[in-house]
Amino acid sequence: MTYCVGMRLDKGLVFMSDTRTNSGVDNISTFKKMFTWENPGDRYITVMTAGNLATTQGVVSALEERTKAPHERKPSIMEAPTMFQVARIIGETLRDEILRTRSIAGESASSTFSASMIVGGQIAGMEPKLFMIYPEGNFIEAGDDTPFFQIGETKYGRPILVRAYDRDMSFHDAIKLLMVSFDSTIKANLSVALPLDLQIYASNSFAGRNRRIQASDPYYNLIADQWSDALKSAFHSLPDYTG
Amino acid sequence: MTYCVGMRLDKGLVFMSDTRTNSGVDNISTFKKMFTWENPGDRYITVMTAGNLATTQGVVSALEERTKAPHERKPSIMEAPTMFQVARIIGETLRDEILRTRSIAGESASSTFSASMIVGGQIAGMEPKLFMIYPEGNFIEAGDDTPFFQIGETKYGRPILVRAYDRDMSFHDAIKLLMVSFDSTIKANLSVALPLDLQIYASNSFAGRNRRIQASDPYYNLIADQWSDALKSAFHSLPDYTG
Numbered sequence: 001m002t003y004c005v006g007m008r009l010d011k012g013l014v015f016m017s018d019t020r021t022n023s024g025v026d027n028i029s030t031f032k033k034m035f036t037w038e039n040p041g042d043r044y045i046t047v048m049t050a051g052n053l054a055t056t057q058g059v060v061s062a063l064e065e066r067t068k069a070p071h072e073r074k075p076s077i078m079e080a081p082t083m084f085q086v087a088r089i090i091g092e093t094l095r096d097e098i099l100r101t102r103s104i105a106g107e108s109a110s111s112t113f114s115a116s117m118i119v120g121g122q123i124a125g126m127e128p129k130l131f132m133i134y135p136e137g138n139f140i141e142a143g144d145d146t147p148f149f150q151i152g153e154t155k156y157g158r159p160i161l162v163r164a165y166d167r168d169m170s171f172h173d174a175i176k177l178l179m180v181s182f183d184s185t186i187k188a189n190l191s192v193a194l195p196l197d198l199q200i201y202a203s204n205s206f207a208g209r210n211r212r213i214q215a216s217d218p219y220y221n222l223i224a225d226q227w228s229d230a231l232k233s234a235f236h237s238l239p240d241y242t243g
Numbered sequence: 244m245t246y247c248v249g250m251r252l253d254k255g256l257v258f259m260s261d262t263r264t265n266s267g268v269d270n271i272s273t274f275k276k277m278f279t280w281e282n283p284g285d286r287y288i289t290v291m292t293a294g295n296l297a298t299t300q301g302v303v304s305a306l307e308e309r310t311k312a313p314h315e316r317k318p319s320i321m322e323a324p325t326m327f328q329v330a331r332i333i334g335e336t337l338r339d340e341i342l343r344t345r346s347i348a349g350e351s352a353s354s355t356f357s358a359s360m361i362v363g364g365q366i367a368g369m370e371p372k373l374f375m376i377y378p379e380g381n382f383i384e385a386g387d388d389t390p391f392f393q394i395g396e397t398k399y400g401r402p403i404l405v406r407a408y409d410r411d412m413s414f415h416d417a418i419k420l421l422m423v424s425f426d427s428t429i430k431a432n433l434s435v436a437l438p439l440d441l442q443i444y445a446s447n448s449f450a451g452r453n454r455r456i457q458a459s460d461p462y463y464n465l466i467a468d469q470w471s472d473a474l475k476s477a478f479h480s481l482p483d484y485t486g
Contacts (some may be wrong), residue, residue, distance in 0.1 A: 155398035156399070158398055160474060164475050173248065173484075180478060182480070187402065216274070222482055231403060234474055238469055239462075241418045242415070243463060
């Protein structure tokens with residue numbers, strides 16, 4: 001599996017993805033699942049992927065027009081007028097890739113080639129946007145009621161996101177929150193693993209700050225250690241049962 | 244879905260199950276998923292079920308020998324010499340029920356009739372035991388390394404169980420822990436819901452204490468309210484990111 005979270009904050013967007021892919025527990029690899037297209041001052045688009053790796057790599061390659069010689073590539077997402085159009089293009093590319101592979105493999109593999117994506121970014125003159133794209137190519141946009149999206153192995157890390165997310169939180173608090181959510185997932189599920197990719201996008205900057213968090217990362221390990229203790233303390237601070 | 248947890252403590256066994264069954268989100272009902280057979284001074288056996296309701300009710304009815312007149316019933320689990328034998332009988336009954344229904348419905352419904360169970364209890368002269376039974380009829384026993392089992396919608400409520408469980412915890416602390424784990428699940432998943440069934444079994448008592456926790460339960464609501472705040476405080480107590 002995979003675990004990716006995209007969050008919309010008042011200050012901008014935050015993305016985090018793991019890097020583990022597996023085909024059975026005895027065949028694991030590290031692959032990047034976060035991809036960015038940028039044109040300084042004009043647009044900044046980030047995509048995170050979950051699902052079949054051949055499908056998601058195929059979509060990313062199609063978006064980059066790798067079938068053409070490098071000097072002939074004009075990715076349509078770099079010319080779309082709105083983030084809504086960007087999401088539609090990515091959705092259609094994803095749907096076409098899945099349908100194409102399925103038509104070759106036949107019905108028996110109907111779920112094997114599935115994938116989903118989180119797309120976020122900003123085009124000059126408009127607000128930053130965040131979308132979740134389904135295998136069918138349709139998509140939903142994050143709003144005030146649902147300001148973050150998760151894909152992949154979403155359940156373990158959801159309770160803390162639901163409770164501690166705050167739209168006016170700082171980027172540093174958002175990173176802390178994502179690390180806790182990823183730690184809960186990684187501790188419970190072998191199919192999600194470090195290193196993690198982190199990206200911070202401040203509104204109207206049209207430039208992201210990227211960091212790869214390795215297994216040796218001191219801050220991640222501090223959070224992972226202290227969260228266990230903090231959770232235990234929180235538990236013991238609750239009133240005792242007296243039934 | 245369903246959510247059930249069975250825990251082995253030094254002091255005995257604790258069981259908690261929800262009561263929601265659903266067939267789609269627009270067809271929900273309340274059904275008990277916790278069943279007990281007892282013979283004071285001799286044995287105490289509790290079963291919790293997850294999966295297809297017709298399958299699990301069929302298994303429970305078969306275990307109770309409801310095909311016979313009440314005065315002719317001698318459930319074999321009430322005469323088995325060990326809890327291991329009890330688990331084997333229940334596992335075989337579950338497997339046979341699933342195979343029987345599948346053979347009627349055909350291969351297309353191969354996963355529809357599946358179910359799994361947690362079985363715990365004690366027979367006089369032996370230690371309390373806890374088992375998880377798979378649809379195939381085989382089973383595993385809780386040991387010191389894995390002292391609790393979950394079935395159904397297990398992921399949301401797992402991180403707190405993993406961190407706060409302690410084999411020498413009191414029954415009251417165990418109830419608090421289960422309520423937190425169920426609250427995390429109920430807040431995230433519509434297919435798990437109150438009321439909850441709680442059972443405490445103290446070693447060598449051969450009698451359980453049962454309680455149904457309704458949606459209006461003051462302690463449950465206190466825990467649900469305060470856990471959100473406690474979790475937020477725990478989160479804010481972590482060191483800030485300074486990358």
